Amino acid sequence: xxxHAHRPVVELRKVSCAYEPGRPAIVDISLSVLEGExxxxxGPSGCGKTTTLRAIAGFERILSGELYLQGSLVSxxxxxxxxxxxxxxxxxxxxxxxxxxxxxxxIGFGLQDIPTQERAGRIQAMLSMVGLIGLERRYxxxxxxxxxxxxxxxxxxxxxxxxxLLDEPFSNLDPDMAGKMRGDLxxxxxxxxxxxxxVTHDHEEAFxxxxxxxxxxxxxxxxxxxxxxxxxxxxxxxxxxxVGQADFISGIVHNGSISTEIGMFPYADGYQDSAKVVxxxxxxxxxxxxxxxxEARILARQFRGSENLYTIRLVSGQLIHSSESSTAMYPPGxxxxxxxxxxxxxxxxxxxxx
Amino acid sequence: MTGVRQLFLSPxxxxxxxxxxxxxxxxxxxxxxxxASPLAVWSRLWQTRIPELLANTAxxxxxxxxxxxxxxxxxxxxVVRYDFAGRRFWEWAIVLPLTIPTYVLAYIYTYLLxxxxxxxxxxxxxxxxxxxVFSPYSYAGATLVMxxxxxxxxxxxxxxxxxxxxxxxxxxARACGASRWGTLLRVTLPLIRPAIVAGLSLVIxxxxxxxxxxxxxxxxxxxxxxxxxxxxxxDRAAAAVLSLLLxxxxxxxxITERWFRRRSRFYQTTGRYRIPERHACDPIGTAFITAYLxxxxxxxxxxxxLLLLTWTGAAxxxxxxxxxxxxxVWNSTxxxxxxxxxxxxxxxxxxxxxxxxxxxxxxxFLQAAYAGYVLPGPVGALAILVLFSxxxxxxxxxxxxxxxxYVVHFLPAGLQTMEPALQQVxxxxxxxxxxxxxxxxxxxxxxxxxxVRGGFIVAWVLMFLQCMKELPATLLLRxxxxxxxxxxxxxxxxxxxxKLAAPAALLIVAMTLPALFLLVxxxxxAA
Numbered sequence: 025x026x027x028h029a030h031r032p033v034v035e036l037r038k039v040s041c042a043y044e045p046g047r048p049a050i051v052d053i054s055l056s057v058l059e060g061e062x063x064x065x066x067g068p069s070g071c072g073k074t075t076t077l078r079a080i081a082g083f084e085r086i087l088s089g090e091l092y093l094q095g096s097l098v099s100x101x102x103x104x105x106x107x108x109x110x111x112x113x114x115x116x117x118x119x120x121x122x123x124x125x126x127x128x129x130x131i132g133f134g135l136q137d138i139p140t141q142e143r144a145g146r147i148q149a150m151l152s153m154v155g156l157i158g159l160e161r162r163y164x165x166x167x168x169x170x171x172x173x174x175x176x177x178x179x180x181x182x183x184x185x186x187x188x189l190l191d192e193p194f195s196n197l198d199p200d201m202a203g204k205m206r207g208d209l210x211x212x213x214x215x216x217x218x219x220x221x222x223v224t225h226d227h228e229e230a231f232x233x234x235x236x237x238x239x240x241x242x243x244x245x246x247x248x249x250x251x252x253x254x255x256x257x258x259x260x261x262x263x264x265x266x267v268g269q270a271d272f273i274s275g276i277v278h279n280g281s282i283s284t285e286i287g288m289f290p291y292a293d294g295y296q297d298s299a300k301v302v303x304x305x306x307x308x309x310x311x312x313x314x315x316x317x318x319e320a321r322i323l324a325r326q327f328r329g330s331e332n333l334y335t336i337r338l339v340s341g342q343l344i345h346s347s348e349s350s351t352a353m354y355p356p357g358x359x360x361x362x363x364x365x366x367x368x369x370x371x372x373x374x375x376x377x378x
Numbered sequence: 379m380t381g382v383r384q385l386f387l388s389p390x391x392x393x394x395x396x397x398x399x400x401x402x403x404x405x406x407x408x409x410x411x412x413x414a415s416p417l418a419v420w421s422r423l424w425q426t427r428i429p430e431l432l433a434n435t436a437x438x439x440x441x442x443x444x445x446x447x448x449x450x451x452x453x454x455x456x457v458v459r460y461d462f463a464g465r466r467f468w469e470w471a472i473v474l475p476l477t478i479p480t481y482v483l484a485y486i487y488t489y490l491l492x493x494x495x496x497x498x499x500x501x502x503x504x505x506x507x508x509x510x511v512f513s514p515y516s517y518a519g520a521t522l523v524m525x526x527x528x529x530x531x532x533x534x535x536x537x538x539x540x541x542x543x544x545x546x547x548x549x550x551a552r553a554c555g556a557s558r559w560g561t562l563l564r565v566t567l568p569l570i571r572p573a574i575v576a577g578l579s580l581v582i583x584x585x586x587x588x589x590x591x592x593x594x595x596x597x598x599x600x601x602x603x604x605x606x607x608x609x610x611x612x613d614r615a616a617a618a619v620l621s622l623l624l625x626x627x628x629x630x631x632x633i634t635e636r637w638f639r640r641r642s643r644f645y646q647t648t649g650r651y652r653i654p655e656r657h658a659c660d661p662i663g664t665a666f667i668t669a670y671l672x673x674x675x676x677x678x679x680x681x682x683x684l685l686l687l688t689w690t691g692a693a694x695x696x697x698x699x700x701x702x703x704x705x706x707v708w709n710s711t712x713x714x715x716x717x718x719x720x721x722x723x724x725x726x727x728x729x730x731x732x733x734x735x736x737x738x739x740x741x742x743f744l745q746a747a748y749a750g751y752v753l754p755g756p757v758g759a760l761a762i763l764v765l766f767s768x769x770x771x772x773x774x775x776x777x778x779x780x781x782x783x784y785v786v787h788f789l790p791a792g793l794q795t796m797e798p799a800l801q802q803v804x805x806x807x808x809x810x811x812x813x814x815x816x817x818x819x820x821x822x823x824x825x826x827x828x829x830v831r832g833g834f835i836v837a838w839v840l841m842f843l844q845c846m847k848e849l850p851a852t853l854l855l856r857x858x859x860x861x862x863x864x865x866x867x868x869x870x871x872x873x874x875x876x877k878l879a880a881p882a883a884l885l886i887v888a889m890t891l892p893a894l895f896l897l898v899x900x901x902x903x904a905a
Contacts (some may be wrong), residue, residue, distance in 0.1 A: 083549055107552040114553040120546035124568045133564075134554030183554065 026343055027342030031095070032056035033187050033219045034080055039089035041075050041100075049075040050243045052089070057187065057221055062213055064234035065223045068266070072243040073223045077189050080221060081114055082107035094186055113188040119172045121164035127151075127175050128160035134183045150178040153212065170201045177209070181216060188213070188220040202345060208230055228265040231255070239263045255306075261372050264304045271310075271331070271344040272302045274374060282369065285340055286362050289369040300374040305366065307347035308334060314354055315361040322358045336362060380544070394728045403788050404761030405753055406626070411764065412622035415615040421798045423619055427603060431620070435599040435627070438520055438592075439582045445525030446581045449674060450532025451574060456671070458540040461656035462664040468671045469537075473898055475678035477890040479847045479864070481590025482840045482883040484523045485871035486682040488514045488594060492874075520597040526678035527591070528584050532577035534898070539573030545654040572638045579635030586627050587754030589850035594871055601850065604756045608854060614764060621757040628754060666743040686887065689880030698879055706882060710862040713777065714845035717784035718838045721792050724785065729796040755850035758787050763855060775857050783851045792837040799833020836896050843893040845888055 034057040042048045050072035057063045063305050065073040078084040079091060082098065082105060091099035093112075098105040128147050135143045151157050154174040164172060173193060180188055193209070194202040210233055213220050224230050230237050231251040239246045239254060239262075247259035258264035261272060275284035277299045282289040289303055312322070312334060323343070325336040332353060334346045346362070354360070397531075458467045475483075490497050491514040498511045512518045547569060551561040556893060589601045600620055607617035659667060693699055753761070762783045766774045803826050811821045849864045854864065863882040870879035 081549070081553060083552075107549065108555045108557055110553075111555075112553055114550060116546045118544070118546065120544065120550045122547060122550075122565060122569070124571075133551065134556070136556075136560075170520060179550075179554065189553075 031059060032092070033059050033061075033094055034221065035092040035095075036076075036080075037090045037092075039073075039076075039079060039091055041084050042081055042087050048087070048243055049360050050079070050240070053240075053245050054089075055245060055248050057219055059219055060217050061235045062210075062222065062233055064221045064230040064237045065221065065240060066225070066227060066230045066237050066266070067240035070242075071240040073225075073240050074191055075243075076240070077191055077221060080187070081112055081189050082110050110362065111183070112187045113183060113185030115173075115176045115180050115188070115190045115193050117192040119164075119176040119196070121172055121175055121179075123164050125163075126160065127156065127162050127164070127167070130164070130175055131178045131182055133179060146182055150182045151215075152310060154178045154180075155208075167293065169197050172206055173197065173205060177212070181212075181218065187217050190220060190222040192223055192225070194224075194226075202229075202300050209233070212215065231267075238265075239266065241266075256368065257370055258304065261302070261304070264370065269307050269345055271305050271307075271342075272372070273305065273338075273344065274344055275301055275303050279302060282371070285338055285342070286344070287364055289364070289366070291300045291369045291371075295371070302372045302374050304370040305344065305364065307345040308342055309364055309366040310336075310346040311363045311365055312336060312346045312354075312360040312362070314358050316359060318359040318361040320360050320362050322354055322360055324356055324358050325353070336360065338362070390727050391731055394731050397724050397728060400612075401789065404758055404765060404786060407765055408618055408621050408625065408753075408757060408761045411615065411618035411761075415619050419613075419615045420619060422635055423616055428623070429622070431598060431600050431603050432623075434517075434597065435586055438524065438597070438599060439585050441517070441521035442524040442528065442585050442725065443578050445521060446529040446532045447574065447578060449529040450577060451536050451587070453529075453533050453671070453674065454536035454540055454668055458537055459654065459657055460659055460663075460667060460668050462659040464668065468675075470898075471675055471679075472533055472671070473894060474675065475527055476530045477887050477894050478527060478679065478682055478881075479590060479849070479867075479886060479890075480527050480588050481594055481849055481864070481868050481871065482526065482686075482887065483527050483678075483682055484514075484591035484594040485867065485876070485879060485883070486685055487519065487523050488871070488874065489685070489876050490514075490681070491519060491856055510532065512791050515596050516598065517886045519593060520595045523591050523595065524585050524588065528581045529674075529678070531580045531584070532574065534762075535577035535580075536570060536572045539570040543570065543654070548654065575638040576635050579631050579638070581629060581633070585632050586624065586631070589755050590868065593850075594868065600627070601754050601756050604760060605850060605854070606826060608760060608763075614760070617760050621753045621754075621760055624754055624757055670813050683887065686880050686884040690884045693877055693881050698878060703881065704867050706861050707885065709860060710846050710864070713780060713784070713862060714842045717781045717788070717845045718792075718842040720781060721789045721841050722796070722838050725789055725793050725796055726834075753787065755787065755848065756854065759783055759851035759854040762851075764787065777857060777860070780857075781851060781853045783855055784841075784845045784848060787848070787851060788841045791844060792841045795833055795837035795840060796830075797835075799830045802833075803829045839893055839896060843890050846889060 036053050036055050038054050039278055040049065040052055041050045053072075053076060057064075057204055065076055067073045075084060079086055079099060080093075086101065088101055090097055093105075093110055097103065098110060104270070110192060121131065125133065132143050132147045134148060138146070147160070151160055151313045154177055156171065156174055156178065159167065159171065164175070167175065173196075177193075194205060197205060205212055206229060212218075218271045222230075222233055224233075230245075234251055236248060237251055237254045238248045238375050239259075240262075241262050247254060247263050249257075249259075254263060255267050258267065258270075261270075264270040266270075273286065274283050275282040275289065277295045277297055279297070281291070282301060282303060284303055319339045323337045326333040326335075327350075330350055332348045332350060334348060334354075336344050336346055338344065344362070453472055457465060457472070489495055491511055492498070493510075493513075501511055502509055514523075534862055543566070547565050548561050551565045556564060586599070587601060588599075589605060590598045591597075593605065594604045600623060604617045604620050604624065607613045607620065681835055762779060766779050766782075807825055807829075811825050812818075816824070847860075848862075852862055852865050853868065856862070861869070863886055866882045867879045867886070870876075870882075
């Protein structure tokens with residue numbers, strides 16, 4: 025790996041966008057995408073993830089801040105390098121395949137200025153790469169959803185874009201197909217060493233695809249980190265809750281650890297003694313054992329195939345969740361003992377909005 | 379067992395079959411008459427009239443297509459893609475020319491462009507006394523009038539297509555490196571092409587079947603020639619031959635239109651789409667756009683309407699509007715009212731069966747009913763004239779003939795409105811009512827009728843107003859001395875009595891306004 029391997033391909037410096045004055049869509053977003061990296065913009069609908077993507081593409085003007093592609097300024101207040109000069113590739117949620125063009129003409133749409141011979145060669149290479157050989161004479165309405173997506177992908181990739189932008193690319197596919205396409209896409213992006221920014225509202229999709237995840241909420245960036253860090257050490261209660269099942273129980277800092285109603289948690293760096301905090305726990309960190317003397321009760325069990333998710337009511341009335349093995353089945357009402365097996369503790373100040 | 383149902387013909391479907399046959403009869407008769415014509419008639423026509431008529435009709439169709447394409451697409455583009463002061467007004471106002479029948483616009487332009495008319499005088503003041511504008515009685519005149527009268531068809535369909543256009547297509551093209559112009563030419567225009575072609579087909583159908591404008595502007599096309607053969611030479615064989623060619627012409631266009639419409643289905647994106655951003659105009663841009671829109675609307679609607687108002691005012695003060703005029707109004711209203719009512723009554727079973735599709739014959743019946751479409755006014759009139767003179771001579775020359783002609787001619791348009799209204803009443807609804815213990819009669823009065831009433835009223839109004847405007851069939855079939863408003867306009871205008879024609883013309887335009895509103899508001903979406 026050389027020096028350039030990790031320079032940012034896309035860089036946002038305090039970028040804000042607004043559709044209407046006074047109602048910002050994104051606020052002060054700063055992040056960068058490194059070469060060859062797959063970055064996921066994750067968040068609920070209306071969080072500004074698609075706006076961010078469209079700002080990178082050059083379809084949205086920015087209100088403040090600066091946006092760089094490969095080190096050159098492309099968006100700033102009053103400056104907008106048009107999309108056609110940005111060398112980006114874009115895959116839309118509904119694919120937007122040109123219905124009046126055949127598959128091969130769709131893929132070759134952006135290769136106008138290239139000699140016919142070479143263009144045909146590149147289209148052919150792309151077709152084989154995405155597994156569409158034999159379908160080049162079809163029209164988009166004659167293709168299945170998965171095939172349409174491949175065409176959209178091929179059309180974007182054939183131009184060797186500096187960055188590939190994907191807007192919820194799997195949301196129009198049924199779950200089985202989406203899972204398969206996810207794997208294929210990941211492999212393809214790695215194989216072509218493509219830098220990609222992918223928008224999704226599905227944290228599992230983000231975990232499966234991303235090198236790093238940027239979590240957005242109400243137009244603000246909450247956290248940018250690897251999938252593992254986002255899951256295990258979320259930066260905010262919002263992130264903790266959005267990327268998986270999370271329970272928050274209150275505790276008090278005491279001698280460098282936190283005491284809660286289900287026991288002591290270690291590590292309380294940076295907190296004053298007797299400060300009130302909230303501890304985040306994930307169901308896989310909570311273990312239950314049936315015990316006649318246990319004060320907690322099983323409220324409900326949800327069978328999920330590979331696990332059983334139990335809802336437990338603690339003495340205080342607080343609800344927490346526990347993930348047990350698929351075969352560990354206890355009826356509701358069973359008194360249980362709760363133990364925690366966390367290797368680290370995630371703390372938030374009490375009163376943090378979640 | 380669907381097979382059993384298909385064999386079973388209810389009284390309703392027998393009735394529908396009869397109606398369909400009745401409507402098909404004129405068309406069949408024309409074809410028979412033309413085919414049975416002596417070869418001498420064919421060869422004489424081929425050597426004398428047909429080449430000229432073909433060239434005239436085709437060149438008029440091409441000229442008007444070019445004009446409406448330019449006007450219709452540019453106006454739709456401006457209204458959908460730009461934002462400027464008064465956009466909402468213009469968006470709606472541009473369809474107003476549809477209220478002016480071609481013969482009214484033609485008559486206005488014979489005055490405007492005529493020798494010593496206002497345009498020529500203005501032009502002479504500027505360029506000297508010896509210059510002349512082009513005569514309205516020419517190819518240019520006919521093209522201008524027909525273009526100004528029909529461009530809203532292209533405008534409406536293009537506008538609808540642009541409003542439904544998914545802007546992602548354009549964005550993807552931009553992301554692929556295509557410029558603004560490249561995107562327009564390679565993506566946007568090809569994608570709305572089916573809508574544009576459908577609009578143009580309507581325009582061409584209108585042009586080739588128009589009688590009013592070409593007769594007043596004395597520009598010989600097929601319709602005009604059929605009329606001349608019937609009235610001047612009383613040559614039914616020749617008229618039938620020319621009619622057959624005209625029907626053939628119209629059929630080709632109608633099939634083209636249907637084909638393109640079906641194609642456009644693939645072009646529509648399902649699911650979500652975003653409306654493109656409007657380009658906000660600065661004051662200069664707004665001025666240019668408003669000037670363009672203003673000129674087009676003034677030429678096609680504003681000036682004609684103003685002239686009609688002024689002349690009608692003059693006629694009022696001069697006392698030209700007398701009891702005779704009221705008689706014409708009554709004739710028109712009575713005829714149209716009866717014809718529209720009969721058409722709704724006859725059309726109901728057809729439309730009902732069409733929505734139920736209980737038999738394979740029904741779609742056939744329906745297609746037959748639409749045959750009226752490909753029978754341009756004079757042709758349909760010719761067929762009914764001959765049919766009645768042979769089958770029911772005692773009715774010949776009575777109002778009955780006229781009503782039959784109207785029903786045959788305008789039922790297709792009515793069916794198009796009635797069919798969707800009935801489609802809202804799914805068999806499930808009726809079955810649900812029956813499962814709740816109500817009989818057929820209750821279902822009809824409490825479920826079906828309330829649901830379809832609106833659609834049927836619209837159909838009635840549309841057919842009524844079409845009948846009010848109808849000219850060629852009325853001219854040919856009316857009882858002696860029985861004039862309608864449309865006939866009066868045409869007769870006075872032929873003699874260049876501009877002021878005398880105005881009140882009747884104004885009344886027709888004014889009455890057509892609500893119909894236009896109905897027609898447009900059905901699927902109008904503010905852009």
